[in-house]
Amino acid sequence: MSNNPVTGKKPARARVALPYWINEFGLIRTAVLTAVAAVTIGMTCLLVTGWRQQDADAELQRVRRVRDAAYSRYAHVDNEKRDIRNFQQRYIELRERGLIGDEKRLEWVDAIRQTQEQRKLLPLSYEIDPQQPVRLESALDLGEYQLQGSRMRLHMELLHEMDLFDFLGDLRERGFFAVQDCSIKRLGVVAGAPGAAPGPTLGADCTLNWITMAPAPKVAPVVERRKGKA
Structure with a gap:
């Protein structure tokens, strides 16, 4: 812009009129700032409240899970106590008869000898195999116990x-066993001397499984080992 040749001064710039609301903004500036602050605080409170509500819901769900687990344990313990009361006497009887606990092989042998003497039976022979776990066709919940079986092969000569x-029948009163198989065959009868005791007429070969229930062996956890280079 060129200077005025007469006065040598620059001409004054034209003033632009501002909108009236800008000129009057100073009157409401405090109210606007207060409103903005109030909105900001309100939104912050809403966000914090929402977060706290989520945390409260999560904590409520956790407490409910803990309560349900505690109630389940209480119900389980209560059922076990009731079962113990109901079956305690039966458990004692089964333990005394040799079903629960370690096998009583010597008592079985003694029961066979006593039964033979009381019944006045002919001489018999038997073999007992080592004890082994019993495998069932269908699953059976025995808790911490496991069925064990000792197979006995029995040969008898009968009148x-x-x-x-x-x-x-007498042996069943002294222990628990299952008859796996039993075969009876007729023997050739040889006439004895007059007045002599009668000889055997039948021969029996049976396989018995003596059953016991013992605590199942605890299996040690398998620890995975990984090889690596340092």
């Missing part, structure tokens, strides 16, 4: 069939 049935 008649009832000798075998009476013998097995």
Whole structure:
């Protein structure tokens, strides 16, 4: 812009008129700032409240899970106490008869000898295999116990069939066993001397499984080992 040749002064710039609301903004500036601050504080409170609500809901769910787990444990313990009261006497009886606990092989042998003497049976022979876990066709919940079985092969000579049935019946009162198989065959009878005791007429071969329940062995956890280079 060129200077005025007469006065040598620069001409004054034209003033632009501002909108009226800018000129009057100073009157409401405090109210506007207060409103902005109030909105900001309100939004912050809403966000904090929402976060706290989420935390409270999560804590409520956790407390409910803890409560449900505690109630489940209490119900389980209460059921176990009731089962113990109901089956305690039966448990004692089964333990005394040799079903629960370690096998009583010597008592089995003694029961066989006593039954033979009381029934006046002919001489018999038997073999007992080492004890092994029993495998069932269907799953059976035995808790911490495991079925164990000792197989016994029994050979008897009989005067008649009832000798075998009476013998097995007496043994059932002294222990628990299952008859796996049993075969009876007729023997050739040889005439003895007059007045002599009658000889055997039948021969029986049976396989028995003596059953016990013992605590299952605890399996040590398998620790995975990894090889690496340092």
